[in-house]
Amino acid sequence: MASDEGTVRVDSWIWSVRLTKTRSLAATACRAGHVRVNGERVKAAQALRVGDEVRLRLAGRERIVVVSRLIRKRVGAPIAAECYVDNSPPPPPREEVVQVAVRDRGTGRPTKRDRRDLDRLRGSLEAARRAAEVAESPEH
Missing domain, CATH: 1.20.5 (Single alpha-helices involved in coiled-coils or other helix-helix interfaces)
Structure with missing residues:
Protein backbone atom coordinates (compact mmCIF):
# COMPACT_ATOMS: atom_id res chain seq x y z
CA MET A 1 0.00 0.00 0.00
CA ALA A 2 2.53 2.63 1.04
CA SER A 3 6.27 2.89 1.05
CA ASP A 4 8.12 5.37 3.19
CA GLU A 5 11.56 4.64 1.80
CA GLY A 6 13.32 5.92 -1.30
CA THR A 7 11.79 8.21 -3.82
CA VAL A 8 8.68 8.37 -5.99
CA ARG A 9 8.04 10.03 -9.35
CA VAL A 10 6.30 13.38 -8.88
CA ASP A 11 3.52 12.60 -11.38
CA SER A 12 2.82 9.28 -9.70
CA TRP A 13 2.71 10.86 -6.23
CA ILE A 14 0.40 13.70 -7.35
CA TRP A 15 -2.01 11.12 -8.74
CA SER A 16 -1.65 8.81 -5.72
CA VAL A 17 -2.65 11.50 -3.23
CA ARG A 18 -5.59 12.53 -5.41
CA LEU A 19 -4.46 16.01 -6.45
CA THR A 20 -5.27 15.00 -10.05
CA LYS A 21 -7.86 12.56 -11.35
CA THR A 22 -5.47 10.63 -13.59
CA ARG A 23 -1.75 10.03 -13.76
CA SER A 24 -1.70 11.26 -17.35
CA LEU A 25 -3.19 14.58 -16.17
CA ALA A 26 -0.38 14.83 -13.62
CA ALA A 27 2.24 14.10 -16.30
CA THR A 28 0.63 16.65 -18.64
CA ALA A 29 0.72 19.27 -15.88
CA CYS A 30 4.42 18.57 -15.40
CA ARG A 31 5.11 18.91 -19.14
CA ALA A 32 3.19 22.19 -19.24
CA GLY A 33 5.26 23.61 -16.38
CA HIS A 34 2.38 23.68 -13.88
CA VAL A 35 4.23 21.61 -11.28
CA ARG A 36 7.06 22.99 -9.16
CA VAL A 37 9.04 21.15 -6.51
CA ASN A 38 10.87 23.42 -4.08
CA GLY A 39 10.37 26.32 -6.51
CA GLU A 40 11.78 24.56 -9.59
CA ARG A 41 9.76 23.38 -12.59
CA VAL A 42 10.06 19.64 -12.84
CA LYS A 43 9.56 16.84 -15.32
CA ALA A 44 7.16 14.00 -14.57
CA ALA A 45 9.97 11.60 -13.67
CA GLN A 46 11.49 13.94 -11.06
CA ALA A 47 12.18 12.11 -7.79
CA LEU A 48 10.19 13.33 -4.80
CA ARG A 49 11.33 13.11 -1.18
CA VAL A 50 9.66 13.67 2.19
CA GLY A 51 9.73 17.38 3.05
CA ASP A 52 9.58 18.63 -0.55
CA GLU A 53 7.14 21.44 -1.31
CA VAL A 54 4.98 20.71 -4.36
CA ARG A 55 3.09 23.49 -6.12
CA LEU A 56 0.47 22.37 -8.61
CA ARG A 57 -1.55 24.78 -10.74
CA LEU A 58 -4.66 23.07 -12.03
CA ALA A 59 -8.07 24.35 -13.12
CA GLY A 60 -7.24 27.95 -12.20
CA ARG A 61 -6.26 27.08 -8.64
CA GLU A 62 -2.84 26.65 -7.07
CA ARG A 63 -2.32 23.81 -4.61
CA ILE A 64 0.68 24.05 -2.29
CA VAL A 65 1.46 20.87 -0.39
CA VAL A 66 4.42 19.59 1.62
CA VAL A 67 5.17 15.89 1.22
CA SER A 68 4.91 14.08 4.54
CA ARG A 69 4.76 10.51 3.22
CA LEU A 70 5.62 8.85 -0.08
CA ILE A 71 3.17 6.46 -1.70
CA ARG A 72 3.26 4.77 -5.09
CA LYS A 73 -0.29 3.44 -5.39
CA ARG A 74 -3.54 5.41 -5.34
CA VAL A 75 -5.29 5.13 -1.99
CA GLY A 76 -8.54 6.31 -0.43
CA ALA A 77 -9.05 9.99 0.24
CA PRO A 78 -8.64 9.81 4.06
CA ILE A 79 -5.30 8.00 3.74
CA ALA A 80 -4.18 10.26 0.87
CA ALA A 81 -4.82 13.37 2.99
CA GLU A 82 -2.34 12.05 5.58
CA CYS A 83 0.44 11.97 2.98
CA TYR A 84 0.79 15.75 2.69
CA VAL A 85 0.35 19.00 4.59
CA ASP A 86 -1.91 21.33 2.63
CA ASN A 87 -0.69 24.94 2.65
CA SER A 88 -2.92 26.01 -0.25
CA PRO A 89 -4.79 29.29 -0.15
CA PRO A 90 -8.54 28.81 0.26
CA PRO A 91 -10.39 28.22 -3.00
CA PRO A 92 -12.03 31.29 -4.53
CA PRO A 93 -15.68 31.68 -3.58
CA ARG A 94 -18.05 30.09 -6.00
Whole structure:
Protein backbone atom coordinates (compact mmCIF):
# COMPACT_ATOMS: atom_id res chain seq x y z
CA MET A 1 0.00 0.00 0.00
CA ALA A 2 2.53 2.63 1.04
CA SER A 3 6.27 2.89 1.05
CA ASP A 4 8.12 5.37 3.19
CA GLU A 5 11.56 4.64 1.80
CA GLY A 6 13.32 5.92 -1.30
CA THR A 7 11.79 8.21 -3.82
CA VAL A 8 8.68 8.37 -5.99
CA ARG A 9 8.04 10.03 -9.35
CA VAL A 10 6.30 13.38 -8.88
CA ASP A 11 3.52 12.60 -11.38
CA SER A 12 2.82 9.28 -9.70
CA TRP A 13 2.71 10.86 -6.23
CA ILE A 14 0.40 13.70 -7.35
CA TRP A 15 -2.01 11.12 -8.74
CA SER A 16 -1.65 8.81 -5.72
CA VAL A 17 -2.65 11.50 -3.23
CA ARG A 18 -5.59 12.53 -5.41
CA LEU A 19 -4.46 16.01 -6.45
CA THR A 20 -5.27 15.00 -10.05
CA LYS A 21 -7.86 12.56 -11.35
CA THR A 22 -5.47 10.63 -13.59
CA ARG A 23 -1.75 10.03 -13.76
CA SER A 24 -1.70 11.26 -17.35
CA LEU A 25 -3.19 14.58 -16.17
CA ALA A 26 -0.38 14.83 -13.62
CA ALA A 27 2.24 14.10 -16.30
CA THR A 28 0.63 16.65 -18.64
CA ALA A 29 0.72 19.27 -15.88
CA CYS A 30 4.42 18.57 -15.40
CA ARG A 31 5.11 18.91 -19.14
CA ALA A 32 3.19 22.19 -19.24
CA GLY A 33 5.26 23.61 -16.38
CA HIS A 34 2.38 23.68 -13.88
CA VAL A 35 4.23 21.61 -11.28
CA ARG A 36 7.06 22.99 -9.16
CA VAL A 37 9.04 21.15 -6.51
CA ASN A 38 10.87 23.42 -4.08
CA GLY A 39 10.37 26.32 -6.51
CA GLU A 40 11.78 24.56 -9.59
CA ARG A 41 9.76 23.38 -12.59
CA VAL A 42 10.06 19.64 -12.84
CA LYS A 43 9.56 16.84 -15.32
CA ALA A 44 7.16 14.00 -14.57
CA ALA A 45 9.97 11.60 -13.67
CA GLN A 46 11.49 13.94 -11.06
CA ALA A 47 12.18 12.11 -7.79
CA LEU A 48 10.19 13.33 -4.80
CA ARG A 49 11.33 13.11 -1.18
CA VAL A 50 9.66 13.67 2.19
CA GLY A 51 9.73 17.38 3.05
CA ASP A 52 9.58 18.63 -0.55
CA GLU A 53 7.14 21.44 -1.31
CA VAL A 54 4.98 20.71 -4.36
CA ARG A 55 3.09 23.49 -6.12
CA LEU A 56 0.47 22.37 -8.61
CA ARG A 57 -1.55 24.78 -10.74
CA LEU A 58 -4.66 23.07 -12.03
CA ALA A 59 -8.07 24.35 -13.12
CA GLY A 60 -7.24 27.95 -12.20
CA ARG A 61 -6.26 27.08 -8.64
CA GLU A 62 -2.84 26.65 -7.07
CA ARG A 63 -2.32 23.81 -4.61
CA ILE A 64 0.68 24.05 -2.29
CA VAL A 65 1.46 20.87 -0.39
CA VAL A 66 4.42 19.59 1.62
CA VAL A 67 5.17 15.89 1.22
CA SER A 68 4.91 14.08 4.54
CA ARG A 69 4.76 10.51 3.22
CA LEU A 70 5.62 8.85 -0.08
CA ILE A 71 3.17 6.46 -1.70
CA ARG A 72 3.26 4.77 -5.09
CA LYS A 73 -0.29 3.44 -5.39
CA ARG A 74 -3.54 5.41 -5.34
CA VAL A 75 -5.29 5.13 -1.99
CA GLY A 76 -8.54 6.31 -0.43
CA ALA A 77 -9.05 9.99 0.24
CA PRO A 78 -8.64 9.81 4.06
CA ILE A 79 -5.30 8.00 3.74
CA ALA A 80 -4.18 10.26 0.87
CA ALA A 81 -4.82 13.37 2.99
CA GLU A 82 -2.34 12.05 5.58
CA CYS A 83 0.44 11.97 2.98
CA TYR A 84 0.79 15.75 2.69
CA VAL A 85 0.35 19.00 4.59
CA ASP A 86 -1.91 21.33 2.63
CA ASN A 87 -0.69 24.94 2.65
CA SER A 88 -2.92 26.01 -0.25
CA PRO A 89 -4.79 29.29 -0.15
CA PRO A 90 -8.54 28.81 0.26
CA PRO A 91 -10.39 28.22 -3.00
CA PRO A 92 -12.03 31.29 -4.53
CA PRO A 93 -15.68 31.68 -3.58
CA ARG A 94 -18.05 30.09 -6.00
CA GLU A 95 -19.84 32.85 -7.81
CA GLU A 96 -23.53 32.62 -8.13
CA VAL A 97 -24.51 30.81 -11.26
CA VAL A 98 -25.58 33.46 -13.69
CA GLN A 99 -28.89 32.61 -15.21
CA VAL A 100 -28.95 32.89 -18.94
CA ALA A 101 -32.19 33.39 -20.75
CA VAL A 102 -32.58 30.45 -23.09
CA ARG A 103 -35.06 30.56 -25.89
CA ASP A 104 -35.65 27.79 -28.33
CA ARG A 105 -34.64 28.64 -31.83
CA GLY A 106 -37.52 29.57 -34.10
CA THR A 107 -40.01 30.47 -31.34
CA GLY A 108 -40.44 33.96 -32.66
CA ARG A 109 -40.28 37.23 -30.79
CA PRO A 110 -40.30 37.27 -27.00
CA THR A 111 -43.71 37.80 -25.42
CA LYS A 112 -44.35 40.64 -23.02
CA ARG A 113 -43.82 38.23 -20.13
CA ASP A 114 -40.51 37.01 -21.64
CA ARG A 115 -39.38 40.61 -22.08
CA ARG A 116 -40.15 41.43 -18.44
CA ASP A 117 -38.21 38.37 -17.31
CA LEU A 118 -35.23 39.39 -19.43
CA ASP A 119 -35.35 42.95 -18.12
CA ARG A 120 -35.57 41.69 -14.54
CA LEU A 121 -32.57 39.43 -15.13
CA ARG A 122 -30.54 42.18 -16.73
CA GLY A 123 -31.55 44.59 -13.97
CA SER A 124 -30.40 42.22 -11.24
CA LEU A 125 -27.07 41.77 -13.04
CA GLU A 126 -26.65 45.53 -13.29
CA ALA A 127 -27.52 45.97 -9.60
CA ALA A 128 -24.97 43.30 -8.63
CA ARG A 129 -22.34 44.95 -10.83
CA ARG A 130 -23.01 48.37 -9.27
CA ALA A 131 -22.84 46.88 -5.75
CA ALA A 132 -19.49 45.28 -6.56
CA GLU A 133 -18.13 48.58 -7.86
CA VAL A 134 -19.23 50.39 -4.69
CA ALA A 135 -17.67 47.73 -2.48
CA GLU A 136 -14.36 48.00 -4.34
CA SER A 137 -14.19 51.78 -4.19
CA PRO A 138 -11.56 53.15 -1.76
CA GLU A 139 -14.16 55.28 0.05
CA HIS A 140 -15.79 52.23 1.67
